[in-house]
Amino acid sequence: MRKIKAAIIGAGFIGKAHIEAIRRLGYVDIVAVGQNGQDKADEYARVLKIPKAYGNVEDLLKDPEIEVIHNCTPNHLHFEINKQALLHGKHLLSEKPLTLRASEAKELYELAAGRSLVTGINFNYRQFPMVQHLKSMVKDQDLGELHTIRGSYLQDWLLYNTDYNWRMEPEYGGETRAISDIGSHLFDLVQYVTGLRIAEVFADISIVIPQRYKAVGSRESFQSGTDGDMELVNMTTEDYCSVLVKFENGARGVLTVSQVSAGKKNALELNLDGSQASGSWKQEEPFKLLMGYRDKPGETVLRDPKQLKKEALPFMHYPGGHEEGWTDSLKNMMHHYYQAIVNGEPLSDSVATFREGYQVMTINDAILRSVKSGTWEKISIG
Incomplete structure (x- = not known):
């Protein structure tokens, strides 16, 4: 069985929880971690045993190996990272809240609805x-x-x-x-x-x-x-x-x-x-x-x-x-x-949808x- 390739953006408290849960599945590989700054990304990758480290989101999203993005960043980063992940054709699981503002959440769910991507929010x-x-x-x-x-x-x-x-x-x-x-x-x-x-x-x-x-x-x-x-x-x-x-x-x-x-x-x-x-x-x-x-x-x-x-x-x-x-x-x-x-x-x-996150x-x-x-x-x- 082919393993799905995923990346974690933001490996703080909830990001580490995502990593642990994903690894329990057995059919998903976490191939990259993204943090604010290359030094921090390198350190997280070393400690968490993740092969790739990216100090900025843009480079991570351009990686063709990555199929799924887990957005575990602070709230103010949710909208732009989620939007860019969708525009780069990545499946996306976002932490809550979906965005800071309802207008942004509406834009995301409408954007996701027009793409053949699996999107969800971690209302676990x-x-x-x-x-x-x-x-x-x-x-x-x-x-x-x-x-x-x-x-x-x-x-x-x-x-x-x-x-x-x-x-x-x-x-x-x-x-x-x-x-x-x-x-x-x-x-x-x-x-x-x-x-x-x-x-x-x-x-x-x-x-x-x-x-x-x-x-x-x-x-x-x-x-x-x-x-x-x-x-x-x-x-x-x-x-x-x-x-x-x-x-x-x-x-x-x-x-x-x-x-x-x-x-x-x-x-x-x-x-x-x-x-x-x-x-x-x-x-x-x-x-x-x-x-x-x-x-x-x-x-x-x-x-x-x-x-x-x-x-x-x-x-x-x-x-x-x-x-x-x-x-x-x-x-x-x-x-x-x-x-x-x-x-x-x-x-x-x-799994909560982006429309439910908007609601x-x-x-x-x-x-x-x-x-x-x-x-x-x-x-x-x-």
């Missing part, structure tokens, strides 16, 4: 077996008609005023931070599992820590501390946001994101209330689903191939009790993405409009 939380099971329960009406949808994505890695990251700077991370960084995952997951589109939003945000100490020099994600020279800088992006939402079927909900919630490391949670039952899934306990009923005791459904719906089976690879977690969701993501390339088949709906960006924009107007804002896709 779709890839958990229990998420697939819950999605199938919704489709089969096991919960009845959905009327209330509650979700949250809470972290604590920015709890202290000495915590700092490039995502806080609008020119790199965008006008929003918690909303685009983790809210994009939450918005995508809610719509994917329920099959419902968010139609209107009413939002409130808070900059909990208005000033932070920034280390002089760069710092990778999820690092903190007070060593070295520090400077106090003003914050303009939010630490917290809660959004009242109206769905297209009339259901209501509330979605909350925070990066300053002590003890919450990567606490993505989804709660669906239907006319017959409720279902709850937590990413930090991904192997189980909590079901609630009015007239009988609640149930805990565990990740077991013998108990789950058939739609969830392709996302499980080990027997019950042999738990699969976050890194396995990334492996599933890569598998379902690359199967479309290897077999020339349609992309699995478990998430329109939600982000509506949230910003709501914060400024203090009113409900409708979400429209041009």
